[in-house]
Amino acid sequence: MPELPEVEVTRQSFADRIAGSHILALRMGKALRWPLGCEPQTLAGRQVLGVRRRGKYLLLDLDQGLLLLHLGMSGSLRFERVPGEAGKHDHMDLQTSQGTLRLHDPRRFGAVVFVPAESSPAAHKLLGKLGVEPLGDDFHALDFWKALKKRKTVVKQVLLGGELVVGVGNIYASEALFMAGIRPSTRTERISLARATRLHAAIRTVLARAVEIGGSTLKDFSNAKGESGYFQLEAAVYGRQGLPCRACGSPIKAIRQGQRSTFFCPVCQKS
């Protein structure tokens, strides 16, 4: 579900409210993607210093170590002063002095992992080989183009891969490629500097816009305050197969790439 915009919107919706709190208890429900990595009760008493985001991961910095959260395909967080009773798909309650952070995740592809202080966060296996942040200062068009040229695959797959640039998932990959006028099946080694530059700009524009309007709510995404996003209403191609292209009117096409759906306009995205 959540790509960079949804994760960032979620972060912004509770970071200030949880910062400075003290952990009272951590309750884990059904198994998520990975084990927590420590006994939940050992976290009681730790202070939550703040919340950062790296790619699609959320990092809760503690005064000792950190909690790494991932929302997988169907995860969402809620932060409430007084939470209601936990439902069937609520698999984590982080109870703090300022409220409870609850993970709701029907498919359980999400994760909550404790990373001890002694292991450097960047060195953690899960964060180790992530690409650059698309909205940060280290995402450069020229470097992006050079990296694309070294790959031997198609451009959509590289965007999803996250080794070159992080945070772009299945929705925003299609959207950014549409905005850049590049067909998703284009071989990376054949992309010119000019087109790579357009794609670089499109990724930033699409992601920033999605953050601005609260992300995409396709089924049930909401931020930690329970608010929906509205990007899906502006999607140019994602989920619009057969519907007229907003730019030229041609029917949007859907294809499969690596077991995922891809959407594009065959006229606006010639190659």
Add this chain to the structure above:
DNA sequence: AAAAGCCCCTGGATGC
């Protein structure tokens, strides 16, 4: 080494 496939899991939509 790098790319492509395979799964993990639940639920909603669709087809017979």
Add this chain to the structure above:
DNA sequence: TGCATCCAGGGGCTTT
């Protein structure tokens, strides 16, 4: 109504 099948916003691991 029931049941089978397919699909869904991710990504680590295994296979090629």
